[in-house]
Amino acid sequence: MTVHQIELTGINKYYGAYHALRDIDLKIRKGAFVALVGPSGCGKSTLLRSLAGLETISSGDLVIAGTKMNGVPPRKRDLAMVFQSYALYPHMTVEQNLTYSLRIRGVDKAEAKRKAEEVAATTGLSHLLGRYPRELSGGQRQRVAMSRAIIRNPKAFLFDEPLSNLDAALRVHMRKEIRALHDRLKATSVYVTHDQIEAMTMADHVVVMRQGIIEQQGAPLDLYDRPVNKFVAGFIGSPAMNFVPASSGADGKSLRLEFEAPQAIPLTRPVQAGQPLLVGIRPEHFELAGDADAMLRLPVGAVETTGASTYITTATEPELVIVLNSRAAIRSGEVIGLRFDPSHLHLFDQQTEMRLG
Amino acid sequence: MKRLLLSVSDGRGFDIALVSVPLIFLFTMAGLPLVYNIVMSFQEVDMFSLGTIFRPFVGLKNYTTLFSMPETWPILKNTALFVIASIAGQFIIGFALALFFWTNFPGASWMRGLFLVSWVMPGLVVGAIWNWILSGDFGVLNYLLRESGLITGHIFWRSDPDFSLWAVVIANIWLGISFNMILLSVGLSTIPQDLYEAAELDGANVIQRFFTITLPMMRSTIGAIISLGLIFTLQQFDLFAAITAGGPNNSSNVAQYWAWDLSFRQYDFAQGATISVIMIVFVMIASVVYVRSTRHEVRG
Numbered sequence: 001m002t003v004h005q006i007e008l009t010g011i012n013k014y015y016g017a018y019h020a021l022r023d024i025d026l027k028i029r030k031g032a033f034v035a036l037v038g039p040s041g042c043g044k045s046t047l048l049r050s051l052a053g054l055e056t057i058s059s060g061d062l063v064i065a066g067t068k069m070n071g072v073p074p075r076k077r078d079l080a081m082v083f084q085s086y087a088l089y090p091h092m093t094v095e096q097n098l099t100y101s102l103r104i105r106g107v108d109k110a111e112a113k114r115k116a117e118e119v120a121a122t123t124g125l126s127h128l129l130g131r132y133p134r135e136l137s138g139g140q141r142q143r144v145a146m147s148r149a150i151i152r153n154p155k156a157f158l159f160d161e162p163l164s165n166l167d168a169a170l171r172v173h174m175r176k177e178i179r180a181l182h183d184r185l186k187a188t189s190v191y192v193t194h195d196q197i198e199a200m201t202m203a204d205h206v207v208v209m210r211q212g213i214i215e216q217q218g219a220p221l222d223l224y225d226r227p228v229n230k231f232v233a234g235f236i237g238s239p240a241m242n243f244v245p246a247s248s249g250a251d252g253k254s255l256r257l258e259f260e261a262p263q264a265i266p267l268t269r270p271v272q273a274g275q276p277l278l279v280g281i282r283p284e285h286f287e288l289a290g291d292a293d294a295m296l297r298l299p300v301g302a303v304e305t306t307g308a309s310t311y312i313t314t315a316t317e318p319e320l321v322i323v324l325n326s327r328a329a330i331r332s333g334e335v336i337g338l339r340f341d342p343s344h345l346h347l348f349d350q351q352t353e354m355r356l357g
Numbered sequence: 358m359k360r361l362l363l364s365v366s367d368g369r370g371f372d373i374a375l376v377s378v379p380l381i382f383l384f385t386m387a388g389l390p391l392v393y394n395i396v397m398s399f400q401e402v403d404m405f406s407l408g409t410i411f412r413p414f415v416g417l418k419n420y421t422t423l424f425s426m427p428e429t430w431p432i433l434k435n436t437a438l439f440v441i442a443s444i445a446g447q448f449i450i451g452f453a454l455a456l457f458f459w460t461n462f463p464g465a466s467w468m469r470g471l472f473l474v475s476w477v478m479p480g481l482v483v484g485a486i487w488n489w490i491l492s493g494d495f496g497v498l499n500y501l502l503r504e505s506g507l508i509t510g511h512i513f514w515r516s517d518p519d520f521s522l523w524a525v526v527i528a529n530i531w532l533g534i535s536f537n538m539i540l541l542s543v544g545l546s547t548i549p550q551d552l553y554e555a556a557e558l559d560g561a562n563v564i565q566r567f568f569t570i571t572l573p574m575m576r577s578t579i580g581a582i583i584s585l586g587l588i589f590t591l592q593q594f595d596l597f598a599a600i601t602a603g604g605p606n607n608s609s610n611v612a613q614y615w616a617w618d619l620s621f622r623q624y625d626f627a628q629g630a631t632i633s634v635i636m637i638v639f640v641m642i643a644s645v646v647y648v649r650s651t652r653h654e655v656r657g
Contacts, residue, residue: 052554054557054558073557075557075558075560077558079558080558080559081558083551085549085551087551089552089556089569100561104559
């Protein structure tokens with residue numbers, strides 16, 4: 001018996017000439033919460049729907065709980081899916097929605113009703129069992145959709161952007177609720193989202209996709225700390241990482257950042273001399289510095305304060321975004337000194353955009 | 358008068374003016390004839406009193422006369438048979454076709470469009486075509502049935518009292534299939550695809566999905582189509598005129614054709630009006646069902 005609940009090997013998917021999934025290899029541990037994240041059109045939903053069997057894969061092996069499932073119809077895969085639109089049956093009450101899968105399987109009425117009440121009690125729907133979906137709020141519908149998945153006790157849960165129809169406050173709340181539910185049920189979950197914050201906060205394992213390719217997968221903080229390329233570096237983290245073209249000095253121990261007025265910074269790890277680079281630094285890794293220890297001196301463009309933090313955009317080309325977790329009396333047009341820990345620098349090859357070192 | 362003009366120029370009351378145009382049109386073109394028809398059913402009408410409105414009032418005499426006529430019950434029975442068989446045939450075949458085209462094979466929408474041909478054809482033309490198809494000696498239908506071994510002799514569809522009503526039913530089913538199919542196709546296309554995906558993941562097979570998702574989601578569409586079908590089949594006149602003319606010996610006569618026959622061929626306007634009034638009652642019931650079912654649409 002394998003520890004992997006879902007194993008994808010060399011999955012390819014074509015829509016006519018369009019290559020939607022390219023050689024996807026992904027192993028999902030039993031009980032893991034995996035997030036598939038990427039911009040629209042990256043293939044994350046296609047991958048999820050292929051898992052569910054709603055799309056047929058063109059090649060590769062799709063194994064669920066040790067059984068090859070390539071051509072198996074969705075109803076025999078024993079997976080439950082929570083749709084973006086919730087896809088609640090509008091002509092059925094909440095209870096009928098929950099028990100639908102049981103009734104289809106021929107579970108007797110009393111047993112189905114008992115199970116529906118049991119699940120509804122854990123998701124806070126007990127008082128809504130007799131309502132129709134149209135009489136529920138967005139958050140309640142979301143809970144019905146999740147309860148409908150839970151009641152089946154499936155091999156894995158598939159979530160297709162389940163929170164994108166909710167308002168911001170409810171989304172944060174449901175994020176925690178889904179994660180808590182997962183911790184309680186210990187069910188394997190695959191969660192598709194375009195929101196990297198959802199992926200980072202909810203998942204044990206994040207899979208970043210672009211144009212049908214898995215760019216990088218791993219623990220959320222590994223992706224944050226060591227992105228393999230410029231795309232992942234820019235995609236994970238908010239506000240996004242700053243990128244500045246640079247070239248290394250003759251000794252390979254310092255960098256020349258190519259602003260209009262170039263500035264030199266020291267390096268902790270030497271690189272090949274004279275190599276064209278792309279330097280990435282996260283907005284939250286900057287600190288204000290006095291004249292003595294400033295590594296960069298940059299003119300300020302815009303200053304935005306939220307109360308808790310200050311967002312500074314520099315008047316440089318390319319512009320930098322700096323987040324300070326404090327208030328700072330800085331005005332547009334001023335020149336400020338900045339400092340950062342050189343170990344927080346991310347170096348990428350300018351041509352291939354791949355990580356160096 | 359000045360106030361009326363003012364109400365147009367200042368915009369207030371303009372909405373009422375706009376609504377009144379179709380209302381006046383409806384009242385004069387549909388309302389008045391309807392009322393006139395009902396009035397006639399309580400009067401003694403003959404060729405000489407046709408030009409007046411105030412004719413001798415006879416109470417329910419026209420109705421009692423109607424139901425004492427020997428042909429009344431067979432004709433009403435024919436009407437019921439015609440309506441039920443036509444609607445059942447149109448609906449079942451129309452639904453099957455709608456489901457067939459719903460699978461969206463290449464060319465599906467193009468072929469679905471072709472089916473509208475039967476709907477745009479005038480009833481008299483359809484009748485003429487079916488006269489040829491149903492012809493006893495050299496009709497295509499008889500040929501097909503004989504060659505496939507279903508019958509041995511010829512069926513004289515239009516002149517055999519056992520088949521004459523069914524001849525019109527067959528033609529009417531053909532005429533109504535496309536209308537049913539188009540409306541049902543529209544109904545099918547409004548069902549969100551993700552419901553089927555959810556049901557599929559919930560373990561439902563094709564047949565279970567049809568009975569638990571498609572049919573319940575189509576309830577209002579089906580209600581509307583059945584009631585429209587009832588209204589249309591009760592109006593079906595051309596096919597009777599073209600195929601059997603109600604014969605032989607009233608074996609294919611139905612209320613709507615009989616009403617016309619009594620009024621305009623036998624000049625018994627009062628009896629014709631009486632039958633029409635009875636039909637109005639049925640159409641009214643169908644209209645209420647139609648309006649109610651379009652109001653109760655289930656939407657998530």
